[in-house]
Structure formats: C-alpha cells, structure tokens
Amino acid sequence: MDVFRTLIPSRGESAVALGNFDGLHIGHRKVVSLACGGAAEGLLPTVLTFAENPRMDLGGGAGGRLLSQEDKIALLKEMGVKQLYILEFHTVKDLTAEEFVEQVLVGCLKAKKACCGFNFTFGRGGRADSAALSSLCGERGVGVSVAQAVLVDGTPVSSTRIRGLIESGRVDDAARLLGRPFGYRMPVRHGRRLGHSLGTPTLNQELPEGFVRPKFGVYASRVSVGEESHLGVTNVGVRPTVGSDRPLSETWMPEYRGGELYGSSVRVELLRFLRPEQRFSTLEELRRAIKRDGARAGEYYRRPLHTAE
Numbered sequence: 490m491d492v493f494r495t496l497i498p499s500r501g502e503s504a505v506a507l508g509n510f511d512g513l514h515i516g517h518r519k520v521v522s523l524a525c526g527g528a529a530e531g532l533l534p535t536v537l538t539f540a541e542n543p544r545m546d547l548g549g550g551a552g553g554r555l556l557s558q559e560d561k562i563a564l565l566k567e568m569g570v571k572q573l574y575i576l577e578f579h580t581v582k583d584l585t586a587e588e589f590v591e592q593v594l595v596g597c598l599k600a601k602k603a604c605c606g607f608n609f610t611f612g613r614g615g616r617a618d619s620a621a622l623s624s625l626c627g628e629r630g631v632g633v634s635v636a637q638a639v640l641v642d643g644t645p646v647s648s649t650r651i652r653g654l655i656e657s658g659r660v661d662d663a664a665r666l667l668g669r670p671f672g673y674r675m676p677v678r679h680g681r682r683l684g685h686s687l688g689t690p691t692l693n694q695e696l697p698e699g700f701v702r703p704k705f706g707v708y709a710s711r712v713s714v715g716e717e718s719h720l721g722v723t724n725v726g727v728r729p730t731v732g733s734d735r736p737l738s739e740t741w742m743p744e745y746r747g748g749e750l751y752g753s754s755v756r757v758e759l760l761r762f763l764r765p766e767q768r769f770s771t772l773e774e775l776r777r778a779i780k781r782d783g784a785r786a787g788e789y790y791r792r793p794l795h796t797a798e
C-alpha cells in the first residue's frame with residue numbers, strides 16, 4: 490500500500506473511500522470495503538483521510554484519538570487498500586464542494602468511483618452531503634456508493650459513540666462497535682521497578698497526549714508480544730497509592746515467562762473493566778489486590794469475545 494501525505498497524482502484510476510475513519514469501526518469498514526470492491530473493475534482501492542480530525546478545525550472539539558496513525562495504516566493495508574492519502578485538513582478545507590470533486594477527486598485521485606457513508610459531509614464548512622457528492626460526481630462520470638447506516642442496538646455506530654463508551658469503561662461494548670477489542674500499541678517504558686518487588690512486574694506504557702483516555706481503573710486485557718497472545722491485567726490511571734505525574738497503562742501478565750520487553754512495541758487490548766483505581770494504605774494490600782485482579786482477568790480472557798455474561 491502506498492501512503493501519500495500530499496496530493497500527488499494517483500497511480501491509476503481509483504475507487505476512493507472518503508472520511509476521517511478514526512477507529513475504523515464497523516461502519517467505516519463498510520465504506521472502505523465499497524472502495525475495495527472497485528478492484529474488481531480494475532480501480533485502485535484508495536482511502537482519503539486526514540492527519541487530524543477535521544472537527545478540531547471546524548470548532549467541534551474532537552475528543553481523543555481511537556487509533557494511532559500506525560495502527561490505522563496497518564488495518565487499511567490488511568483490508569486491501571492500495572493507496573492511502575493522509576492529508577493535512579487545511580489543504581482541502583477551503584475548497585468548495587465543486588472544487589473538491591473537480592480538483593481532488595477527479596483531477597488528482599483519478600476517481601471513477603467515490604464511496605462514503607450516509608452522514609458524510611464535505612466542502613467548505615462541511616456544508617455538502619452525500620446527495621451533493623452524487624450529483625457533482627455524476628456530472629463528471631464518477632459513480633458514487635453511499636453506505637447505509639450501520640447500527641448497533643438501533644443507533645448508528647460512530648467514533649464519538651465509541652469514545653464515550655471507552656471513557657466510561659465500557660470497553661466490551663466498544664468492541665461490538667469496533668468489530669475488535671479496543672487497544673493500543675505503544676512502546677514499553679521503564680517504571681520504578683516497584684512491581685518487580687511486589688512480585689507483579691508490569692509493562693508500562695504512556696498513553697500519548699490526544700489519545701482517548703479510558704476510564705481510570707483495572708481491566709482484563711490481552712497482550713500481543715510478536716505473534717503470541719498473553720493474559721494481562723491492566724491498570725490505567727495515575728496510581729494513587731504510589732503516585733504518577735501522568736496517566737499510565739500498566740499491565741501485569743500473570744502467566745508470562747518470557748524475556749524483558751523494555752523498548753519493544755507491545756499491543757494491549759482492554760477486554761473488560763474490573764474495578765476503579767484505589768488508594769491502598771499499604772503496598773501489601775495493593776499486592777493482594779493485583780493478584781486478585783489477575784485471577785479475575787483470567788476468567789474474561791478465556792471467555793469467547795463479544796458474548797454476554
């Protein structure tokens with residue numbers, strides 16, 4: 490897959506999926522798969538997205554990112570996308586709907602097919618919708634496919650809805666909307682090695698500025714180290730017992746017997762909220778709580794995904 494960060498000409502005629510696609514949830518995947526379907530007609534499956542959520546620019550406040558750019562690129566590649574444009578929003582922000590179709594879609598991306606969802610908006614101020622896209626594209630011989638709303642529990646799936654679930658600890662519900670567990674791949678940093686002395690060594694990862702902030706507390710988790718998955722139990726928060734100046738994700742893998750992971754990039758998926766973070770009066774109480782958390786996490790880890798209790 491080619492990744493372009495500026496509007497350089499497409500390598501050939503394309504089928505383009507349009508949107509921000511933060512999280513690549515099941516609604517987004519439907520739009521992207523419409524573009525991937527273009528391959529059967531000899532079109533290059535292409536995604537046009539943005540480096541930062543356009544809502545920031547349009548004054549809406551975007552909330553934390555659900556997916557790092559690296560993870561977004563990997564998922565789109567897996568889906569069969571051949572060209573990915575990750576643009577700075579200001580490069581298209583002031584174009585009218587007509588200019589966007591003429592200059593970007595037709596002129597640069599050589600689109601023969603454009604794909605979007607039921608609630609897609611574009612053009613200056615986000616004032617044009619999928620009907621406008623259909624008519625502007627139709628005049629230029631470009632087909633348009635509009636995905637109907639993908640619903641869960643009767644309501645459209647959206648990045649905003651998923652953020653709300655994660656921020657309130659409902660990661661198992663978020664997984665139903667994402668089509669996979671919520672997680673992050675971040676480098677493992679050194680901690681104070683207190684965990685080692687408690688008998689529960691932890692992988693410490695910093696959640697970067699601008700990333701969605703899961704509800705502080707302890708989660709059953711799944712940890713991917715290379716090709717292997719391990720049971721994990723993760724505390725997301727500021728560790729009121731021992732203190733931390735910034736939010737951390739700390740994961741103990743009760744059954745892991747492998748080597749040190751400092752410096753490597755490890756994927757942690759949060760499967761189920763277990764309890765809020767607590768201030769313990771002694772380290773011994775903290776140690777016992779962590780062991781109990783590990784045992785509870787094992788129950789969720791071994792349970793098939795997305796099933797009710």
Ligand SMILES: Cc1cc2nc3c(=O)[nH]c(=O)nc-3n(C[C@H](O)[C@H](O)[C@H](O)COP(=O)(O)O)c2cc1C
Nearest residue numbers: 680681682683684722724728729730731741766767
């Ligand atoms: C499963 C788990 C649960 C935890 N729960 C709490 C908690 O409720 N309160 C707290 O202050 N710290 C909690 N922690 C964080 C520990 O204080 C921290 O991981 C430990 O002190 C090790 O620190 P270090 O990585 O700097 O060595 C938890 C950690 C884990 C792995």
Ligand SMILES: Nc1ncnc2c1ncn2[C@@H]1O[C@H](COP(=O)(O)OP(=O)(O)OP(=O)(O)O)[C@@H](O)[C@H]1O
Nearest residue numbers: 508509510516605606608609638639646647648649
């Ligand atoms: N539930 C859904 N069903 C079908 N298409 C969707 C759905 N959600 C988003 N889309 C489409 O996916 C593309 C990307 O949308 P966008 O990134 O704005 O997603 P969103 O999840 O609605 O985000 P937000 O919550 O920030 O509005 C757009 O073309 C949009 O219409």
